[in-house]
Amino acid sequence: MSRILLIDHNVFMAIRRSRERRPSVMDVVDGLLFAFAGLATIWLAYLVVKESIRPGWPLLLLIVFWVLLTYLLLPRLHRIMTQVYVPGYFIGRARTSDGLLGDPVNLALRGHEAQIHMAMTRAGWTRADDLSLRTGFRILRSTLSRRSYHEAPVSPLHLFDRQQDFAYQQEVAGSPSKRHHVRFWFCPEDWMLPGGYSVDWLAAGTYDKSVGLSLFTLQVTHKIEEDTDIERDYIVETVVTGSPEVEVDVIENFSTGYHSRNGGGDLIITDGNLPIIDVRRITVPEIAAIEHTDSRDKRPVQTVFGAGVAFFRGLGFLAIALLLFVLPITDAESLDLQSVTVEGGRPALIIAGCVVAFISLIDIGLALAVFAGRNWARILLMLSCVVTTIGAFMGNANGSEAVTLATSLPTVGISIMVLLALSSNRARQYAVRGRHVRKHIAGRTYEQAAIGSS
Secondary structure, eight states, rough: OHHHHHHHHHHHHHHHHHHOOOHHHHHHHHHHHHHHHHHHHHHHHHHHHHHHHHSSSGGGGGHHHIIIIIIHHHHHHHHHHHHHHHHOOOOOEEEEETTEEEEEEEEESOOHHHHHHHHHHHOOOOOOOOOOOHHHHHHHHHHHHTTTOOOOOOOOOTTTEEEEEEEEEEEEEEEEEEEEEEEEEEEOTOOOOOOTTSOOOOEEEEEEEEEOTTTTTTOOOEEOOSBHHHHHHHHHHHHHOOOTOEEEEEESSSSSSSEOOTTTTTTEEEEEOEEEEOOTTOOOOGGGGGOOOOGGGGGOOOHHHHHHHHHHHHHHHHHHHHHHOOOESSSSSOTTTEEOOOOHHHHHHHHHHHHHHHHHHHHHHHHHHHHTTTHHHHHHHHHHHHHHHHHHHHHHHHHSSOOOOOTTTHHHHHHHHHHHHHHHHHHHHHHHOOOOOOOOOOHHHHHHHHHHHO
């Protein structure tokens, strides 16, 4: 009876929180920008295909079209559709960045983050780097040189509406295509598993067996071993071997045994059991026990890309403005290559330079604010990209200025990509993040365990 009451209480609290969280004006604007970016990507893909249907080097644009289709358009369409038909509550599955159902959640943990890091390190696991531009280039370099990269990032999966807080992995025989890996998410405050079980962390462990194409998006991705229970049991075994003080309980038949597919289209088979790894007996330095990781506080690649494009675009405008200030002019028509004719003379040129300089400073200022995680700057920068895209679309539609590779297609393409990046879920999470004060139940237990072991 008490368990039933507890479940009813959890349901009541979830309903109350959902009712309290009404969509704000910024939420509505974000949603509209997200949808607009998807539509703009369809138009951009059409323009690229149109430009590529010509003999010669333009055929190479078909590669650009494939990238647009697989890494920008299909993921955005999946994200929009899955918002409608994929449940938003916990069903024992993580979700991909596109909103598709991902790997099964097959582990739970009790304990402090520092104790988990200690347990995984003792078990011979390596913490994966966060995905960033720097680590992305390192992945490319290690792949081309066929060198091992033990800390290679894992792709983001989402649970509780955020990507994993951290991940661990083990490379197999130095091969970048084969590895054990497991992602960890910190559970929300007062959240409990179905059935009333209290845990601090959830994890999803799978084994990468090869590299291939995603069935749903055609992206290059790792293919996982279909029997995910083997990897789940392997993780438990290595942790217990490395830290004998760790205790393990198993919730049998936690979920119905099933076979399905993950976000890459790989088959999944599991018996539905859920091991709970208790690492609270592991002793760690007290200073480590107060350090917490939250993925929402990590600056995502999408934010860096959007801010970077705006920053360098601003520098380009600034260079044009300086050129206008120093450009020599003549008052009469002239063919002299050292000077140009400008209607209105030097004053008109200075005014034009001031306008361009003002635009450049706005771009640079917005870029720095977006990089720092200011949501208002992210919205303004996206709106500027919307204006650019709509202006180009209208000009192309009425025939006043066709959007081609020789005219404004590169500019329009960059604006749409910035819009896609900054309207992504990760960029939005980073911009609206707050200080995540975590109330660890395991923190109090850690203090008791430390006292008991002293």
